[in-house]
Amino acid sequence: MSVRRIFAVAVLSLAVNTGAVHAAPIVNGGFEAGLTGWTATPLSDVSVVGTVQGYAPAQGALQALISNSAGVDSADLASFLGLPGPTLLDSGGTAYEGSAIKRTLDVQAGDTLSFSWAFLTAEIEVSGFPPLPDFGFLLIDQQLSILATALDPGLQALSPDPGPPALLGGPYLFGTPRSTFTHTFASAGTHTIAFGVVDIDDYISDSALLIDAVDLQSVPEPTTMVLFGTGAAIAAVRRRRAQR
Numbered sequence: 446m447s448v449r450r451i452f453a454v455a456v457l458s459l460a461v462n463t464g465a466v467h468a469a470p471i472v473n474g475g476f477e478a479g480l481t482g483w484t485a486t487p488l489s490d491v492s493v494v495g496t497v498q499g500y501a502p503a504q505g506a507l508q509a510l511i512s513n514s515a516g517v518d519s520a521d522l523a524s525f526l527g528l529p530g531p532t533l534l535d536s537g538g539t540a541y542e543g544s545a546i547k548r549t550l551d552v553q554a555g556d557t558l559s560f561s562w563a564f565l566t567a568e569i570e571v572s573g574f575p576p577l578p579d580f581g582f583l584l585i586d587q588q589l590s591i592l593a594t595a596l597d598p599g600l601q602a603l604s605p606d607p608g609p610p611a612l613l614g615g616p617y618l619f620g621t622p623r624s625t626f627t628h629t630f631a632s633a634g635t636h637t638i639a640f641g642v643v644d645i646d647d648y649i650s651d652s653a654l655l656i657d658a659v660d661l662q663s664v665p666e667p668t669t670m671v672l673f674g675t676g677a678a679i680a681a682v683r684r685r686r687a688q689r
Contacts (some may be wrong), residue, residue: 471550474560474659475505482548483509486525486641489544490515498603498617500655503561508657509546513579513644516542526584526639536591537578538645545641546656547584552630555664558585558638559627564593565603565617566652577646581654584639585628593621595652617653625658 473482476493485491490512495502502508516522519531519540526545534540550558560583568576580594593600600619630636642654 471548471659471661474661475502475657476507476509477505479507480509480546483546484548485546486517486522486544488515489517491544491546497655498565498606498620500563500565500620500623503623503657505657508561508655509640510653510655511544511546511581511640511642512651512653513543513642514651514653516544516642516644518542519643522641522643526641527637528584528587533587533589534643536580536643536645537594537596541644541646541648543641543643545584545639547637547639549635549637550661551635552661553633553664554631555629557627557629557662558660559625559662560640560659561623561625561655561657562592562640563621563623563655564597564642564652565620565655566595566600566650567616567618568595568650568652569618577644577650579643579645579650579652581642581652582640583626583628584637584641586636590626590628592624592626592654595619595650597621617651623655 479493480491492510493507494510495506497510517525519534519542522540522543522545523531523534526547528534531540534543562581564581566576566579568579570576576595578594578596581592583590583592599621601622603617603620605616640654640656642652644652
């Protein structure tokens with residue numbers, strides 16, 4: 446195919462594909478405006494902080510801290526999350542309390558959610574009994590994904606620095622490395638996402654979840670893919686001509 450014909454096909458494709466719809470960007474995904482755009486469980490320990498026990502924000506100067514030190518009871522947490530009952534929060538034991546933040550997102554199929562997170566806990570072994578399996582989670586609609594628990598073998602000892610005054614549940618004793626989680630949406634529509642932490646089998650030792658850099662990446666528009674493919678095709682034609 447000649448370069449001229451390839452270009453003509455590209456122009457026609459652009460005319461057909463210019464109407465692609467993209468997901469709206471997440472406003473305040475880095476929590477620099479506090480909890481604006483997010484809804485938190487009422488009267489619970491959810492705050493926006495700076496560096497916490499060596500965990501600097503993944504972007505900007507602030508990040509969300511979700512702690513179960515003053516969480517709502519499991520039934521209220523389940524209701525806040527839109528779950529049919531608190532037993533869906535039981536994991537390795539009975540959910541006693543927890544805290545969470547949530548928001549809705551309008552997405553297209555193939556859009557990818559990403560965020561930075563770390564789990565912190567004060568759970569310790571007592572008289573030969575292992576720590577209780579408090580956990581941090583992501584909830585998409587009613588699909589629960591556990592990010593980490595207080596029993597995870599990869600937990601590391603933390604510095605005793607309690608962090609800022611807003612850290613009501615600190616200091617924490619152990620924590621995971623900061624990690625990035627991604628999720629690709631299979632279907633378009635309005636989805637509810639939530640982040641939270643659950644206290645299992647007691648109200649005593651506290652755990653927390655740090656969340657930052659929440660972002661939504663859209664799939665490339667068809668026009669973008671056409672331009673990329675056209676450029677590659679033209680380059681291939683030119684290489685073949687140069688080799689003759």
